Amino acid sequence: MSPYRFGNGNVVVNGLIWQGAEIHVADGRIAALSPLRGMDGDAIDLDGGWLMPGFVDTQVNGGGGTLFNDDPSVDGIARIAAAHAVFGTTAFLPTLISDRPDRIAQALAASDAAIAAGIAGVVGIHIEGPCLSARRKGIHDAAHFRRLDAEMVALLTRPHRGVVMVTLAPECADAGAIAALVAAGVRVSAGHTDLGYAEARAAFGAGVTGVTHLFNAMPPLHHREPGIAGAALDDPRPWCGLIVDGVHVSPAMLRIAIRARGLERMMLVTDAMPSVGAIEKDFVLQGRQIRVADGKALYDDGTLAGADLDMASAVANSVGMLGLRGETASALASTNPAAFLGLDRERGTLAPGFRADWVRLDRDFRPCGTWIEGKRAA
Numbered sequence: 001m002s003p004y005r006f007g008n009g010n011v012v013v014n015g016l017i018w019q020g021a022e023i024h025v026a027d028g029r030i031a032a033l034s035p036l037r038g039m040d041g042d043a044i045d046l047d048g049g050w051l052m053p054g055f056v057d058t059q060v061n062g063g064g065g066t067l068f069n070d071d072p073s074v075d076g077i078a079r080i081a082a083a084h085a086v087f088g089t090t091a092f093l094p095t096l097i098s099d100r101p102d103r104i105a106q107a108l109a110a111s112d113a114a115i116a117a118g119i120a121g122v123v124g125i126h127i128e129g130p131c132l133s134a135r136r137k138g139i140h141d142a143a144h145f146r147r148l149d150a151e152m153v154a155l156l157t158r159p160h161r162g163v164v165m166v167t168l169a170p171e172c173a174d175a176g177a178i179a180a181l182v183a184a185g186v187r188v189s190a191g192h193t194d195l196g197y198a199e200a201r202a203a204f205g206a207g208v209t210g211v212t213h214l215f216n217a218m219p220p221l222h223h224r225e226p227g228i229a230g231a232a233l234d235d236p237r238p239w240c241g242l243i244v245d246g247v248h249v250s251p252a253m254l255r256i257a258i259r260a261r262g263l264e265r266m267m268l269v270t271d272a273m274p275s276v277g278a279i280e281k282d283f284v285l286q287g288r289q290i291r292v293a294d295g296k297a298l299y300d301d302g303t304l305a306g307a308d309l310d311m312a313s314a315v316a317n318s319v320g321m322l323g324l325r326g327e328t329a330s331a332l333a334s335t336n337p338a339a340f341l342g343l344d345r346e347r348g349t350l351a352p353g354f355r356a357d358w359v360r361l362d363r364d365f366r367p368c369g370t371w372i373e374g375k376r377a378a
Contacts, residue, residue, distance in 0.1 A: 003032075004374075006360070007039040009046020012053065012330045013350050021051065025356040028373030033352055050326055050365065053334040053350050054090025054357030054372065055311040058165060058267070058341065059126055059212070059241060061095045062274035062306075067283060068094045072107035077114040081121040083277030084270075085370050085378040087310035088359030091123045091338070091347050093165055095271075097285070098129025098144040101155060108160060115161040120372045123343065124163030127156065128212065131168040132192035138217045139305040140192060141286050148173035148181075157184035163341045167212040169193035170203040182207035187341065189241075192217040193228060200231035204238050210340060213271055214240040214257065215249045216304075233260045239340040241269040242332070244317045245309045247296050251321040263328060267336040268314045273297050273306040281308065316365035326365070 007020030013033070020036030020043065039045060062068055064083030066076050077094050084092060094114075096107040104127055111125035129140050131148040146152065148168055156166055157180065165187040170178065171194065181188050190203055191212025196219070211232045219227035226233075232240050240261070242254060248271075258266065273290070275281040281292035290297050290305045297305045311333055318329035338348025346355050356374035361367055370378040 005036055005040065005043035006046055006051050007036050007043040009049045009051060010326060011046075011051040011350070012327045015327055015331060017327055020046070021350070023350070023356070025374035028356055030350065030352050030354050030356050033350060044360075046360070047363065049360065049362040049368065050330075052088070052315075052330040052359050052361065053348055054359055054370065055088045055315070055333045056337040056341070056343070056348055057084065057089050057092040057270050057272070057311055058337050059095050059128070059269040059271050060084060060089075060092045061097060061272060062283075063272055063276040063278070065274050065278040065280065065283075067274045067285065068107065069097050069099055069103070069286065072096065072103065072110045074110060074114045074117055074119065077110060077122055078119050081119055082378075084272065084310065085121060085372065086277055086367060087312040088361070088367050088370050089311045090121055090357035090359070090370060090372045090377070091343070092121055093124050093126040093163065094122065095126040095128055098132060098140040100144060101152070104155060108155075108158070108164070112161045120377055122162070123341065124160075124165065126165040126167065128167040129192065131172040133169040133172060133194045135194045136169070136192045136217045138192060139285065139288075139299060139303050145172075148177040150174070150177075153177050153180045156181060156186060163187060163343070165189060165210070165341070167191040170195060170206075170208060171199065178203070178207050190228060190238075194219060195228040195231075197226045197228070197231045200228035201235055204231070204235050209238060211238050211240045213243050213248065213269065215253060216243065233257055236265070239265045239267060239336070241267055243269060243271050243307055243309065244314050244321060245295060245307050246317060246321055248304060248307065255322055258322065263332065265336065265340075266332055267340060268311065268318065268329075268332045269337075270309045270311055270314060271307040272309055275308045276310050312359070312361060312365060312367040315361070319365060
């Protein structure tokens with residue numbers, strides 16, 4: 001295969017910026033990578049734009065008009081994957097919002113089948129709920145809520161292809177249940193929880209390695225009781241997902257969090273709904289009409305229903321709203337989430353031996369093209 005050449009821009013390589021790069025691909029992986037200085041005849045002119053590792057998104061509820069809860073199938077996952085590839089996402093977890101055990105089983109099987117079928121981008125599944133706190137339910141239907149008991153553990157720990165991530169409220173788990181998930185290789189993240197600071201620190205010590213959409217669906221940061229948000233900022237262990245859309249969290253609060261915590265275990269998530277990549281933005285979520293306008297997905301009582309956010313926009317917002325450098329935003333969208341999922345030896349970085357996944361963005365971080373395993377995907 002002829003090498004890919006990109007010049008006259010910003011190529012993110014291990015946190016550094018190259019002005020251009022020559023990338024050789026073999027069998028879907030980067031065989032060789034070297035700087036390209038200047039432009040030659042067949043180089044793609046980045047025109048001051050960017051070439052970044054493909055984005056990795058751990059929380060994708062839907063896209064392209066498809067909600068995963070409504071269509072937990074290979075075809076449904078493929079439509080979601082295609083919608084997000086347009087915006088630079090080359091690896092993602094289709095995410096199931098709290099639902100019945102039989103629908104959870106169906107979603108797990110669909111993820112396995114999608115990976116087996118070679119659907120580009122799907123690397124596992126994220127089950128968000130149903131073991132959540134009714135006090136912090138957000139848009140989730142509390143009728144589906146239950147404890148993380150032996151039955152749920154058995155369902156979630158069956159052998160699966162790819163990564164299995166579970167968001168739960170630790171206070172809704174039976175003794176030893178979280179340990180059983182962790183022992184089976186499940187990534188456990190705390191979310192939609194009412195945990196206080198001390199309880200959250202204990203959960204991090206018990207195997208909870210993530211915090212789902214930091215600040216949302218959890219107690220607010222308070223000077224006498226910092227809660228789980230404060231624990232996440234004070235404890236270096238958990239990985240924290242950030243929704244950077246200017247709606248879910250004030251940009252000022254995100255800037256404060258980054259200054260307090262640093263960037264090492266922060267990662268961008270979209271919490272994307274079917275509106276992303278769809279012409280018709282409004283959708284129905286478990287019988288409730290959700291209106292989407294001005295970047296907000298809202299139920300009629302004002303509750304946020306996920307996000308109308310793609311990963312390229314999250315990167316652009318991280319630069320524009322949070323003041324991050326482009327290469328730093330790239331790490332939050334690629335390198336860090338790949339590491340959280342345990343995929344950092346093959347994804348999230350432009351380097352020899354890694355999958356040939358990358359996204360081209362213009363100088364304003366708008367997507368111009370996506371390559372998965374060295375092939376143009378969008």
